[in-house]
Amino acid sequence: MSNSVQKSQRILVPLAFVGLMFFSLGFALGINSFLMPVLRNSLSATGAQSNLLLAATFLPFIIFGIPAVRCIEHIGYKKTMAVSFALFACAFGLFILAAKTASFAWFLVASALSGTANCVLQASVNPYVTILGPMESAAQRISIMGICNKLAWPVTTVFITGVISKSIEEITLPDLNMPFLMIAGIFVLLGIIALIAPLPDVKPETANAEESTERPPMSTISKYPHLILGAIALFIYVGVETISLATATDYAKSLGLTGDNWGFIPSFGMIAGYLVGAFCIPRFISQVKAFQICAIVALAGSILTAFAPASISVWFIFLMTLGCSLMWPALWPMAMTDLGNFTERGSSLLTMAIAGGAVMPWIRGIVEDACSSFQLSFIVCIPCFLFILWYGFWGYKIRKH
16 A cells, blocks of 8 residues: 555656646647737738637647657657747747737747647657556546646636736737746746656657568558548547637627636536546446547537527537547547557557647638638538547448458
8 A cells, every 4th residue: 555655646746747737738729719819809810810820830740740759769758848848938939029010920930839849748748648657547647637738728818818907809919028928938937847847757668670670651551441530530620629729719709798718618628528537437438438429519519609599609619628528538549449560650640630720720710701700610610520420430440351
């Protein structure tokens, strides 16, 4: 018993530091939820233009996913985390420049650099959670990290509006200098903390030379249709999850609703799902069954958000994110089953699919501009969740024998 307690205590402190880093990931992504309505007001940005911020944030996952892994292999987890925080600090320095020059292009550049930092930090903290304890409890730790991450999304808006002491409708670009400077300083401090934190700096395991020469070429991907379909499902899942997480405040403002904290609606949906998953999977329900139920819930939420009376429709975003919550941990094992020597390459393919967060919100913005209705633009989520639902019941079973 004493050994078990000692092990738990050894895990607790590193887990707290990593939880802080997951919170910072959500905080940095939450800047998009804040900036989209601000840029609409200050720069008269259209729906498609404001959603380009999300595109700029997620495109680096395609470009820098593999380099981020190489960085971990060369300098270890802790130093890679520190590098990511330095990039975050530089990104918010560019946000200050963008605000001073009132340049939408500089906002996109700053978002791209922030997305690069996010990619590097994601590549380090996600696998790092698994080395903090036994594999059988990894899902529980991931759920805790997910709560830290998703709760941070709306905190960004609360923090910035609190520092400025203005509502989002009243904020102008010059108002952003002080909070962005404070955020840049916080990320510098987090980088220092990452270097001195009591985190075991474990190098990732790599395959030996013989195994690496035997890895099948990427052309072998055609032998794994369930992986290809899973990558498509993950691509659109990240896209619709980003829509639901990042647009609640902007949507509420378009409906004329008061208050700046509408971002808590989708965050609470994700957190509720994580809590259910942590206690119920696999004790009472399998991951596949949870995925199927979540797909149905998310589909219902997207339909209600798009077609319910406008005054209450924003509340149904809760159902969208509640449904999204348990899709991520279930999609990966469903897509990577039976890959054999192709497992590593399959994982790389799924990691690149995170770039869906760059595409789907932009498409939603185009639909919004085309139909002149923020609410109806949520219809782009309906076919996405239908495909995810199909994959959860049938698509993941498709194999070539």
